[in-house]
Amino acid sequence: xxxxxxxxxxxxxxxxxxxxxxxxxxxxxxxxxxxxxxxxxxxxxxxxxxxxxxxxxxxxxxxxxxxxxxxxxxxxxxxxxxxxxxxxxxxxxxxxxxxxxxxxxxxxxxxxxxxxxxxxxxxxxxxxxxxxxxxxxxxxxxxxxxxxxxxxxxxxxxxxxxxxxxxxxxxxxxxxxxxxxxxxxxxxxxxxxxxxxxxxxxxxxxxxxxxxxxxxxxxxxxxxxxxxxxxxxxxxxxxxxxxxxxxxxxxxxxxxxxxxxxxxxxxxxxxxxxxxxxxxxxxxxxxxxxxxxxxxxxxxxxxxxxxxxxxxxxxxxxxxxxxxxxxxxxxxxxxxxxxxxxxxxxxxxxxxxxxxxxxxxxxxxxxxxxxxxxxxxxxxxxxxxxxxxxxxxxxxxxxxxxxxxxxxxxxxxxxxxxxxxxxxxxxxxxxxxxxxxxxxxxxxxxx
Numbered sequence: 001x002x003x004x005x006x007x008x009x010x011x012x013x014x015x016x017x018x019x020x021x022x023x024x025x026x027x028x029x030x031x032x033x034x035x036x037x038x039x040x041x042x043x044x045x046x047x048x049x050x051x052x053x054x055x056x057x058x059x060x061x062x063x064x065x066x067x068x069x070x071x072x073x074x075x076x077x078x079x080x081x082x083x084x085x086x087x088x089x090x091x092x093x094x095x096x097x098x099x100x101x102x103x104x105x106x107x108x109x110x111x112x113x114x115x116x117x118x119x120x121x122x123x124x125x126x127x128x129x130x131x132x133x134x135x136x137x138x139x140x141x142x143x144x145x146x147x148x149x150x151x152x153x154x155x156x157x158x159x160x161x162x163x164x165x166x167x168x169x170x171x172x173x174x175x176x177x178x179x180x181x182x183x184x185x186x187x188x189x190x191x192x193x194x195x196x197x198x199x200x201x202x203x204x205x206x207x208x209x210x211x212x213x214x215x216x217x218x219x220x221x222x223x224x225x226x227x228x229x230x231x232x233x234x235x236x237x238x239x240x241x242x243x244x245x246x247x248x249x250x251x252x253x254x255x256x257x258x259x260x261x262x263x264x265x266x267x268x269x270x271x272x273x274x275x276x277x278x279x280x281x282x283x284x285x286x287x288x289x290x291x292x293x294x295x296x297x298x299x300x301x302x303x304x305x306x307x308x309x310x311x312x313x314x315x316x317x318x319x320x321x322x323x324x325x326x327x328x329x330x331x332x333x334x335x336x337x338x339x340x341x342x343x344x345x346x347x348x349x350x351x352x353x354x355x356x357x358x359x360x361x362x363x364x365x366x367x368x369x370x371x372x373x374x375x376x377x378x379x380x381x382x383x384x385x386x387x388x389x390x391x392x393x394x395x396x397x398x399x400x401x402x403x404x405x406x407x408x409x410x411x412x413x414x415x416x417x418x419x420x421x422x423x424x425x426x427x428x429x430x431x432x433x434x435x436x437x438x439x440x441x442x443x444x445x446x447x
Contacts, residue, residue, distance in 0.1 A: 052173030139215035150275035266302040274329035289351035303367035
């Protein structure tokens with residue numbers, strides 16, 4: 001023992017009566033009382049939750065310290081130590097009393113640490129384990145392909161859903177929109193989510209918990225990830241579908257590394273979002289004019305591409321098919337509520353049609369689809385639809401397209417005669433007049 005340690009020991013011995021401390025039963029009782037009181041305050045944790053999961057219950061039943069031993073087992077040992085100490089108070093063996101006191105002091109240190117590290121605050125380790133057990137076991141890597149049309153088209157990675165489903169507690173948690181839920185949403189579904197972690201450590205952790213290989217989401221060279229299936233599972237049952245769709249697009253498609261660059265993964269995400277709106281969208285807020293005003297910039301940015309970027313795009317035809325699909329989904333999204341409610345003049349209808357016209361006529365950006373391409377796609381949907389409003393909109397946009405084109409620049413497919421021929425087989429108009437069209441002009445004799 002060095003001189004410093006000897007000095008400290010001598011100083012402590014001079015101010016503390018160690019024999020009295022060891023033999024003082026009231027001190028032992030006081031420590032036991034403090035320990036029991038602190039552990040009793042575990043009930044304070046019941047007021048907390050992690051993404052809707054009861055924090056106190058998870059802490060006691062499922063949390064493992066260092067991912068090895070359950071906190072519940074440690075509390076059992078803690079209780080046994082304190083009960084044993086009551087009986088050791090009456091022993092006359094000095095060595096046992098000294099050991100008992102040391103063990104009690106250690107249990108007091110544990111109780112204080114437990115209180116301040118796990119009860120007063122939300123422990124980060126507990127939160128991490130909650131997220132792991134709630135999110136990592138939902139999807140796994142497999143040879144099975146997806147059947148959802150949008151996912152097939154964008155060639156999502158092969159994989160399967162496990163028997164586990166997203167907890168109803170989590171879905172209910174995200175039925176609130178505030179700073180806490182926004183923070184949790186980014187942590188769970190954003191680019192930094194543990195679902196996108198494919199490090200060796202993360203893969204081993206998944207295997208230990210669920211005995212599965214992780215479903216692997218793609219990441220572009222600019223850092224844009226596929227929006228996860230886990231998010232869309234939450235989206236289906238959420239009461240705030242509009243808010244979380246905008247947030248997920250903000251988190252993924254606005255990746256800072258991809259700023260100012262064309263990235264086909266943006267288009268993948270937008271196509272899938274639009275398809276999910278049309279398939280699973282139930283929230284009326286999805287069909288408010290404010291939502292589509294916020295949504296359209298993401299659609300434009302996903303399709304905007306320069307000539308230089310187009311020249312180096314290796315899979316141009318494939319990407320064009322995806323853009324065509326996304327455009328079709330956008331049209332369906334705009335006209336479905338109009339048809340369902342016949343609110344052809346409400347604010348959503350007016351704003352959405354105006355934005356669609358801007359998008360088609362390319363007043364603000366350029367994409368792989370030309371105005372002609374989009375008008376032909378819109379015509380196909382209009383012919384197959386019974387909506388009067390869609391026909392009116394098509395004619396309005398077509399007339400404006402004509403107004404911006406010289407007669408000899410109008411493609412044959414978009415001339416009045418060709419369109420009428422496509423709409424109906426008889427009564428073809430051979431006048432060659434392509435100005436001042438009306439709904440009756442094109443569609444009054446449709447088959």
